[in-house]
Amino acid sequence: MIAPMSDSQTIDPELLSMLVCPLSRRPLTLVGNRLLCYESRKAYRIEDGIPIMLVEEATDIPESELPDLYKGKPAVTSPEQYPAE
Numbered sequence: 001m002i003a004p005m006s007d008s009q010t011i012d013p014e015l016l017s018m019l020v021c022p023l024s025r026r027p028l029t030l031v032g033n034r035l036l037c038y039e040s041r042k043a044y045r046i047e048d049g050i051p052i053m054l055v056e057e058a059t060d061i062p063e064s065e066l067p068d069l070y071k072g073k074p075a076v077t078s079p080e081q082y083p084a085e
Contacts, residue, residue, distance in 0.1 A: 016030060019035065023037070023039075024039040026076075034046065038066055038067060041075040042059070044057070
């Protein structure tokens, strides 16, 4: 019997490489069944292998879950804070 795939395993790696946070326009980090953006401090859930990339559906990443590099820095709240690449 084949074990069912978790939500994170069902995301195509090519799709994952193209996804960016709608606030910061930065790449996302896959952690469990969430896509995390440390710059905006938002976590986007994955449902049935589909990333829910709506800012209003995202949850805030608590300061305690941030890597040391991002602790104490303000969160990006709009894409205008970063220049277009």
